[in-house]
Amino acid sequence: MHSFGYRANALLTFAITLLALMCAMASLSDNLNSPSPSAHVQVLNINWFQKQPNGNDEVSMTMNISADLQSLFTWNTKQVFVFLAAEYETPKNSLNQISLWDGIIPSKEHAKFWIHTSNKYRFIDQGRNLRGKEFNLTMHWHVMPKTGKMSADKIVMPGYRLPEEYR
Amino acid sequence: MAWILMKALTLGMIIGSALIIWKALMCMSGSESPVVVVVSGSMEPAFKRGDILFLYMSKDPIRAGHILVFNVDGRDIPLVHRVIEVHERQDTGEVDILTKGDSNLLDDRVLYAQDQLWLQRHHIMGRAIGFLPYAGWVTIILTEKPIIKYVLIGALGLLMII
Numbered sequence: 001m002h003s004f005g006y007r008a009n010a011l012l013t014f015a016i017t018l019l020a021l022m023c024a025m026a027s028l029s030d031n032l033n034s035p036s037p038s039a040h041v042q043v044l045n046i047n048w049f050q051k052q053p054n055g056n057d058e059v060s061m062t063m064n065i066s067a068d069l070q071s072l073f074t075w076n077t078k079q080v081f082v083f084l085a086a087e088y089e090t091p092k093n094s095l096n097q098i099s100l101w102d103g104i105i106p107s108k109e110h111a112k113f114w115i116h117t118s119n120k121y122r123f124i125d126q127g128r129n130l131r132g133k134e135f136n137l138t139m140h141w142h143v144m145p146k147t148g149k150m151s152a153d154k155i156v157m158p159g160y161r162l163p164e165e166y167r
Numbered sequence: 168m169a170w171i172l173m174k175a176l177t178l179g180m181i182i183g184s185a186l187i188i189w190k191a192l193m194c195m196s197g198s199e200s201p202v203v204v205v206v207s208g209s210m211e212p213a214f215k216r217g218d219i220l221f222l223y224m225s226k227d228p229i230r231a232g233h234i235l236v237f238n239v240d241g242r243d244i245p246l247v248h249r250v251i252e253v254h255e256r257q258d259t260g261e262v263d264i265l266t267k268g269d270s271n272l273l274d275d276r277v278l279y280a281q282d283q284l285w286l287q288r289h290h291i292m293g294r295a296i297g298f299l300p301y302a303g304w305v306t307i308i309l310t311e312k313p314i315i316k317y318v319l320i321g322a323l324g325l326l327m328i329i
Binding site (some may be wrong): 022023027035078079081083085090092093094096098099101104106110121122126142144145146148149150 | 194212213228231232234249252254255256257260263269274280295296297298299300
């Protein structure tokens with residue numbers, strides 16, 4: 001009962017169980033945090049708005065995106081992945097979500113930001129439904145912990161509208 | 168003689184318990200693969216090579232931002248990337264999905280099969296809901312240096328016999 005093998009086995013099992021418990025506790029501590037994030041997006045300009053050769057609408061826009069996500073960070077947070085998605089409905093699709101911009105926030109200091117950018121990813125519809133289309137810009141964030149359960153939430157900003165005609 | 172049977176029984180019980188735990192995990196997560204190891208760096212800095220991801224598969228809608236594990240026809244290793252576009256049909260509820268690795272420049276269309284523009288639900292193995300860092304390095308080493316796998320199995324076999 002005292003051979004090296006038995007002792008090594010007992011020690012290893014104990015260490016791994018303890019490690020798993022610590023990771024679970026670290027993850028649970030994230031529930032104590034009550035975040036209060038804020039975001040605002042201003043569409044400055046519709047750069048162009050055209051019908052592609054394959055028949056789908058595409059639009060390019062320049063935006064000011066600002067947000068304060070500092071309250072999301074805890075000691076167990078590795079990074080926050082944030083992205084801005086255009087969300088709208090069409091006759092064929094009950095929901096379309098198209099990510100226009102995303103970024104990785106590695107620490108609390110970087111979580112309050114203001115950027116001026118055109119859409120990083122192409123805003124292409126499945127069809128030709130975008131003329132005069134009303135859409136929401138929703139800022140989503142995914143909190144990646146150092147260990148444990150990931151969480152996500154969003155802020156919906158409604159009231160944006162595309163031009164009636166191509167340009 | 169009884170001693171050999173005891174050894175064989177112990178080995179059988181170990182293998183049996185491992186299988187039961189794996190199948191139970193499969194039931195709880197609703198996925199064929201409840202746990203996967205991250206093998207590429209395309210989701211850094213969130214997930215690094217060697218991390219373990221816990222997957223969960225449900226009928227819940229798939230939305231932008233979810234991290235999915237999916238198979239592409241013609242590739243044997245599943246990919247772990249984030250959804251950046253969702254188009255959900257009014258009538259059937261079926262979805263067209265576009266994915267992209269966080270640290271990749273381009274979306275995954277270059278990785279999909281020839282002429283495939285979107286992923287559908289049946290390509291998805293599960294959604295990543297939690298992770299454990301570094302725990303998957305054992306699997307990566309065993310897969311990429313198979314010699315170590317044979318050495319380990321040989322050593323285990325010897326220990327059984329001695």
